[in-house]
Amino acid sequence: MFDANRITHFSEKETPFYYYDLDLLKRTLDAAKRASTKFGFHVHYALKANFNDRVLGFIREAGFGADCVSGNEVKKAVEVGFNPDQIVFAGVGKSDKEISHALSCNIFAFNVESIQELRIIDELAGAAGKKGQVALRINPNVDAQTHHYITTGLDENKFGIAHWELGEAIEVLRQCQHIELIGIHFHIGSQITDLNVFKSLCVKVNELNNWFDDRGFRLRVLNVGGGLGVDYHHPDTAPIPDFQSYFAVFAEFLERKPGQDVHFELGRALVSQSGSLVSRVLYVKNGIKKDFLILDAGMTELMRPALYQAYHKIENLTAAYSNSTVQVHYDVVGPICESSDCFGKEVLLPQSKRGDLIAIRTAGAYGEVMASRYNLRDEIRYVYSDELIR
Ligand SMILES: Cc1ncc(COP(=O)(O)O)c(C=O)c1O
Numbered sequence: 001m002f003d004a005n006r007i008t009h010f011s012e013k014e015t016p017f018y019y020y021d022l023d024l025l026k027r028t029l030d031a032a033k034r035a036s037t038k039f040g041f042h043v044h045y046a047l048k049a050n051f052n053d054r055v056l057g058f059i060r061e062a063g064f065g066a067d068c069v070s071g072n073e074v075k076k077a078v079e080v081g082f083n084p085d086q087i088v089f090a091g092v093g094k095s096d097k098e099i100s101h102a103l104s105c106n107i108f109a110f111n112v113e114s115i116q117e118l119r120i121i122d123e124l125a126g127a128a129g130k131k132g133q134v135a136l137r138i139n140p141n142v143d144a145q146t147h148h149y150i151t152t153g154l155d156e157n158k159f160g161i162a163h164w165e166l167g168e169a170i171e172v173l174r175q176c177q178h179i180e181l182i183g184i185h186f187h188i189g190s191q192i193t194d195l196n197v198f199k200s201l202c203v204k205v206n207e208l209n210n211w212f213d214d215r216g217f218r219l220r221v222l223n224v225g226g227g228l229g230v231d232y233h234h235p236d237t238a239p240i241p242d243f244q245s246y247f248a249v250f251a252e253f254l255e256r257k258p259g260q261d262v263h264f265e266l267g268r269a270l271v272s273q274s275g276s277l278v279s280r281v282l283y284v285k286n287g288i289k290k291d292f293l294i295l296d297a298g299m300t301e302l303m304r305p306a307l308y309q310a311y312h313k314i315e316n317l318t319a320a321y322s323n324s325t326v327q328v329h330y331d332v333v334g335p336i337c338e339s340s341d342c343f344g345k346e347v348l349l350p351q352s353k354r355g356d357l358i359a360i361r362t363a364g365a366y367g368e369v370m371a372s373r374y375n376l377r378d379e380i381r382y383v384y385s386d387e388l389i390r
């Protein structure tokens, strides 16, 4: 819950807007950095979770690398000052233009997702007179036990090179003159809350690490991707994910060969809790079957509930400091002309009225970046916590 001072500040702003708590962001990054450094691990932040310039500035300052999934993300990472030597580029559909641009930036590595892509990077690197460093993204067929839309490491998913294709992949690698295999890469899904899933991933990584070693490939990097989940139900009591326990799983179960580095690509866990979407109640509508709170924010600002039926904690900030004790169940909806434009059904809130400020919490990851202009909505607005002390 936000303090009264902050709510007064919000009430002066035009809604809806994303609010970023930069102090919490910094504390989260410090915790992740401390825990990863303790084990000698390197973290590349997944820009796809949030590429807001100010957020990225803090992440770069904290010393993380960048994991990109498009040419524009590579461009952005370079522009905001990430060291190209700490930029990796994944994605099932990298275009020739994007590959050539990344080669010209001298990024650290391409996480390659198909055999055909290996040949194309080799060709483009040759034409540019470069040598591209590549890691093979392997689909390990490990169930991430998360929402099926954000599971990426099962045989049925489009991501990565299948394990049965690896023989062919190393034949192609042996023929290619302009690429060098530096490692193997995995990313099995997002919002993973059961750490045992990562133990299963380590077992697969160890098997494959040995497989490559047996065939004479001395891998320098084991990249195990991201995926660490956050607590959407308790944004205030559990604002910082347990990075120590997460990294400890890999420290215990991953078998590194001498000289091998371990890379991670965390997105959500680094930025989720420091962002909230702040909105106002436009109308309170008493339907036949239920009551609706109609907000001025919708699925165009935060798509996760409409897309994945994702849970986000909803709070009435105005009512929080009033004496009202009446509680009402509302369907909290947006103004967009889609029935799926709903942030939560049967949400128990203090009795609410037009003009009340509503916060939708844990929206710092996959919030602003997934916004759209559908219905010709306004561009996203922001408020940063340090405006309060400026
Ligand atoms: C290749 C890759 N790396 C890293 C991430 C970041 O994942 P998360 O935000 O769950 O940490 C993703 C997104 O799921 C991804 O596709």
Ligand SMILES: N[C@@H](CCCC[NH3+])C(=O)O
Pocket (backbone or CB within 6 Å): 048, 150, 152, 190, 191, 304, 365, 366
């Ligand atoms: N956009 C998803 C996560 C997908 C991660 C990218 N592979 C979410 O909001 O949870």
